[in-house]
Amino acid sequence: MEYDMSNWPLAKGVVRAAPMVSTPPSLPTPPPPPVMRARQKTLSIVPTYEHLDPAQLTTDDLRIITQGKVQVASDNTINWRYESRREAQPILDFLYLGPSSVLRDRAFLQREGITLLLAVRDSRMAKVNLMGAERVAGELGIEAESIDVDSNQDLVRWFPVAVEKINGHLLRRYRSQGRAVQAGEGEATTGAPGGGPPPQAPDGSRMVIDSAQFRPAKVLVYCETGNDRSAAVVAAYLVTMFQADVETVCQFIGLQRFCATFDESTAFLLKTYEDIIVARRSVARDAAGHAAGDGAGRSAKRTISQTRGDEDDDLSRAPAHADFDQDRYAGRGQFAPW
Template sequence: MEPATSPRHGAVPAAPYSMRPPSPPSIVIPAPVLHHANEHIKVVPSYERVDPASLSADDLKIITQNYKEQLAQDSALNWAYENRRVAQPILDFLFLGPSSIARDREWLRKAGITMLLATRDSQMAVMQLMAPKRVAQELGIQLEYVDVSGYNELIRAFPSAVRKINDHMLNVFHRQRISNTQMQVEDGQMVIPNDNFQRGKVLVFCETGNDRSAGVVVAYLMSVFGLNMVEACQFVHFKRFCVSLNDDLRFVLRSYEDLLTAQRTVHQHELDSSLTYTNGHSSVLKQKRGIEATRDEDDEMGGAEESIDDARFLDRQRFVPFVDMADDEMAGALN
């Protein structure tokens, strides 16, 4: 909005300006530092970087085939315009591409796709667009949707999309596992059946394969592989050169990264403060601080000989809000 000239004040604007709030600074995704052009980006799964509440260690081994490393070479070196019309394997079990490839029966069979994950605008969902139901039914492929009306809704859809991919990978494995008894683990590694074993493979797609679906794949790398937002974007861009993540989508991904960091911290703290079970009843190992502990902390921090807070503890009788019941009283109460 450019204001008109004000002769009363004798001043005119030197440049056009707007009355809206300033935009936040852009999130820059730098090129990864490589020693030579043919060098790969290597990603190695690690359970230490995964939210323990979302996946168990055994589940992560199944999905990643015993923490198998993933490599990405700069696709710009041999990229052609026609490549945007096909899908690229971001991981050895996760593909990213446009909606047209989701209707290519020959390619789906050849790639061994077992699940289609469509990321659509909510209006397309209402009009039943970009829904390859017939292809999925013909090939016996699972079909799932992530329907959002804008980028802001993606941050709520990311956990659901990640869970759908992981659940599918685990279900495919459990249907073909070696025995119907306990999972077999040898030397800390999950035993993966090799003969006639078909691993789950997922195609994530949107209209172009460069926007919403790319954001879902970036979010998956952040959730399951523990990458930060910049590392995940670099990895996906190396695999599919035409990916375009605008500023709005980058801000959503940055917010999702903050949420993941907070969740991992909280859940890891809960595991560290795990419960011990005695006679069917739980008791937390970490106990509340007492008055003596509070005073000890004051002394360690160089407090005065007599704390100014001592007055509130004078003449105060000992009070315990809860006491343990005797075994016979507890039995009577339960009965």
């Protein structure tokens, strides 16, 4: 006999951790393996220029943000101290991860050149924490943003928002320091960071930067501990921007912030997000192939005509006059879910 316990009253002060279900439990998603100090002293990731989704970022945008650099994580666990968990560590050249207590260290924020404070907060604590971050940002003349989540399970829908906030800030800071030049004008200053041609400005002109005056943007992502919600956001950012899977980015973060935790629930959310990113890139690749007319965008799914030619398929042995429910598909165009 099954009992529906979803409406059972809870004791005072008790919060339901997850919805009650009566179905058999699914297989757990294994968490990323722990950081391997003996075999893995460094780990590198590279920007993902291949199959870039033009609806999200252009190649120029990605070059500006990542500077075209390979990011290398060195094993920081050798020198790790208990007090290190109260500090922030650079995960990328431009992205830091740490606890909210770092906001009290004005000297650190100024020394590292932090230009954006991005909080990943429990929505119930939003009003309490907001004023502190805004006050610090106002004192230092930098920006402050926040992402308020109801629970850790709610994080997956906020990952794209976090990526957009980080990238938007980096691009604005770069363009605010750039100078637009028209074709044929002398370009004595440097072009894109990390080499390559100068990126385009929104109006189509080329952007050049004075390397002597350029001050790159840097983002600090933080939560109460710097180990769970903010670590998950940083991992999602790396999955989006670099050629790395969830396991690799979790290892990459763990080498630099040893106390960052990715439990079974977080690993499942990140894997779900990774699947969405892979699907989105596939759709972008197919769309680009169709636009180019070179056949590169052909869908991997077989059409009904291809199915008819399959000797192992029942459709190929059906009478020639069978319509196979064709009317339902008449006039249906290409469909892209994103």
